[in-house]
Amino acid sequence: MSTKQPRVIHLADYQVPDYLIDETHLSFDLHEDHTLVQARLVMRRNPAAGDGLPVLMLDGQDLELLSVVLDGKPFLDYQLDEDHLSLQPNAEAFTLETQVRIHPESNTALEGLYQSGSMFCTQCEAEGFRKITYYLDRPDVMSLFTTKVKGERKRYPVLLSNGNPIAQGEEGSRHWVTWEDPFKKPAYLFALVAGDLWCVEDSFTTCSGRKVALRIYVEPENIDKCQHAMDSLKKSMRWDEEVYGREYDLDIFMIVAVNDFNMGAMENKGLNIFNSSAVLAKAETATDAAHQRVEAIVAHEYFHNWSGNRVTCRDWFQLSLKEGFTVFRDAAFSADMNSATVKRIEDVAFLRTHQFAEDAGPMAHAVRPESFIEISNFYTLTVYEKGSEVVGMLHTLLGPKAFRKGTDLYFERHDGQAVTCDDFVKAMEDSSGLDLTQFKRWYSQAGTPRLAVTGQYDAQTKTYTLNFSQSCPATPGQPEKLPFVIPVALGLLDAQGQELPLHLAGESAPRGGHAVFSIDQAEQSLVFINIPEEPVPSLLRGFSAPIKLSFPYTQDQLLFLMQQDSDGFNRWEAGQQLAVQSLQTMIAQVQRKETPILNQRLIQAYDALLQDTSLDQAMLAEMLNLPAEAYLAEIATVADPLAIHAARQAARQAIAEALFDSLWLRYQHNREVSRQTPYVAESEHFARRALQNAALSYLMLTERPEVLAACLVQFQTADNMTERFAALAALVQSPFEAERETALADFAHEFKDNPLVMDQWFSVQATSPLARALERVQSLMGHSAFTLKNPNKVRALIGAFAGQNHAGFHRVDGAGYRFLADRVIELNGSNPQIAARQLTPLTKWRKYAPERQQQMKAELERILNSGNLSPDVYEVVTKSLA
Ligand code: B3K
Ligand code: ZN
DSSP, X not given: OOOSOOOOEEGGGOOOOSEEEEEEEEEXXXXXXXXXXXXXXXXXXXXXXXXXXXXEEEEOSSOEEEEEEETXXXXXXXXXXXXXXXXXXXXXXXEEEEEEEEOGGGOOSOOEEEEETTEEEEEOTTTTGGGTSOBOOSTTOOEEXXXXXXXXXXXXXXXXXXXXXXXXXXXXXXXXXXXXXXXEEOGGGOOEEEESOEEEEEEEEOTTSOEEEEEEEEOGGGGGGOHHHHHHHHHHHHHHHHHHOOOOOSSXXXXXXXXXXXXXXXOOTTEEEEEGGGTOOOTTTXXXXXXXXXXXXXXXXXXXXXXXXXXXXXXXXGHHHHXXXXXXXXXHHXXXXXXXXHHHHHHHHHIIIIIHHHHTSTTOOOSSOSEESOGGGGXXXXXXXXHHHHHHHHHHHHHHHHHHHHHHXXXXXXXXXEEOHHHHHHHHHHHHOOOOTTTTHHHHOOSOOEEEEEEXXXXXXXXXXXXXXXXXXXXXXXXXXXOOOEEEEEEEEOTTSOBOOOOBTTOSSOOOSSEEEEEOSXXXXXXXOOOOSOOEEEOSTTOOSSSEEEOOOOHHHHHHHHHHOSOHHHHHHHHHHHHHHHHHHHHXXXXXXXXOOOOHHHHHHHHHHHHOTTSOHHHHHHHHSOOOHHHHHHHOSSBOHHXXXXXXXXXXXXXXXXXXXXXXXXXXXXXXXXXHSOOOOSHHHHHHHHHHHHHHHHHGGGTOHHHHHHHHHHHHHOSSHHHHHHHHHHHHTSSOHHHHHHHHHHHHXXXXXXXXXXXXXXXXXXXXXXXXXXXXXXXXXXXXXXXTTSHHHHIIIIIHHHHHOHHHHTOTTSHHHHHHHHHHHHXXXXXXXXXXXXXXXXXXXXXXXXXXXXXXXXXXXXHHTTSOOOHHHHHHHHHHHO
């Protein structure tokens, strides 16, 4: 590991590259104990960079340099440091050839070229290409690539890279294939795969009639789990043509599944590399949630072909240009494929719980950050999810037509370029005529804005006034904020739940019953006229901006909105607010050592929902789901995780007892339909199973024998993982120790050879609220299916425990914190990216009471002093302690 001082990189220091690389010709010679990489770079001085011939500094890390040849002649007059190869060119244009030796077989960081099981694969984004060869490893250097891959024919029958195969040959026991990518790309989109892989093949005919070969490559035992990803890919390709007018551009599109992967997947040009968890899915081994995740990630990576690859980022500060936009695109796709309201509810719940916490913590940064030490730490919820909300607000403000005009203009104007978030917004301005200068503060100011709203009805003048007051808390490096442009979608409901016409004073006509208003001042009012009675406002419909809105609703008003609002999202939201109020009361009761009592009116409201058979079942399942512990912690001033857990458990218990009959009826009915229906990975079936399993989870809390029996039957006889796993989870959280342990053992025995199912098995135990969860996690680390080398295993056991098992992780003796710090110290040496990610729960120390703060800080300090920190871990730890 490097010993040098971590360096801070600033957006303000951006300069265009001194040199360009027009062509990149790579040759890989793969061996078991090393790999040789030859690179021939056809380079020239960048005309946009000024006069003279500055020193050429190529990025490179952990490379053993074997030779340098400049314009055909061996060249020795170069300098090497830990991160660069520097030399002085003597012409405007030149060809540079290097040869290096690298060691993929011992690359545990899973960045650059590495081995996963018996295959070779790459991960280059953001700065992994410099671990493969000396290069200008920055996204604004775009080049045409050819790649020759050579290896043992027997071990590596499949040799892949970007683009189209153009030549192949044999050399004794070895063979080679050369690939050519006809599109210019930055090095981060480079990919190589070699292995004994099987593939599922299909084709797609594009809107202009071109036939594209589609291939999904997997290890042979997974060949039966590719169909869902293939179907998802074809749906994505069609959707992007229909909704964005984007056609695929190569003759072949490949996906490869690998087991050891730091994140979900990677959009390398024509050769996407996926974490196997984001590709493989079939009824017997993957839940509905896993199927939906595969569909969403396949779509996301495919959509990057335009939003990311054809038009890429100028520098890594612009990451949200491609990520925020692509998340927005994949969310709209998922909404179209499934229930749009449920998708929105899930996304908002996730954003409010996790991104809002990030925005309020020590790592808070703007959607376009100003500086970083390690770019890998900035693949964040802010850049992705809040970035997507920012694009969503543009969509809301412009309307769908002008937005589409804007994206067309953006793609056309910048095809083949590396551009900035400003360029994206400019295309939106040019397509709509709107001035988005103030709107752009969403890119530069961190923190979650607050919008306090009050309403005043004047019966005399029949006017209703909404008063808005916005503010935004200070974040690291940004003490003061200027007002944001906040699009507030709203309706005003009369006593029957009908939308009243929204007629602003001073305007000639109403805007209809639902409209979007831009709130762009610190204090602002909207006066509506011709309002016959005091309305109930339905505010921020569909969560039209990523903010914290408050309105002094009475309980009656919330119950009314929960039942009457025509905006499905706000129906859910009203129920959540009511539940939050009641849970906050219960948390205080637990803290005072009183019996926590759930609000009876919430129970009645849930009962009414359960009786309503016209309500979408997925929506019903969402509405019955109480706010998560993590969310209750996020909105608390001082979070008390044990009280939060106890209060929420008590609330769930009370709901289960009070609504037993309705839940049992809905459960039995849906279970019977599931029993008679073959598994289908489609929306209506997801909905039925979601309600069935939500009901089962409540019912099991009553500990009634008929429920236990039904749960065991579901676990033992269901033909799909969704039902089996839901039953297992309910058992694991139950006090039925014998049944629980038998089920866990049976499950592990049955799925011992399926690593993805075993991940689920680890997680369900790591997140169990039962006592001694930490001890169980510690003992599971010794299980034969567990290894710290595999990121999925780390996430399934350690990440799930520290991130989701609040009662276990925050136990009073601080053992949860010590455990996590120890794992981070271990992982720092082998996989810094994963180590830094796992740290997140400790970075939230300011949320807790003083004793916990001390314990958590002490662990952060212990990590800091453990020596030899990677830049990844160093950055997170130091910023957290600052
Ligand atoms: N672009 C990749 C993420 C790369 C992360 C590098 N540390 C996946 C995605 O967002 O599509
Ligand atoms: Zn992405």
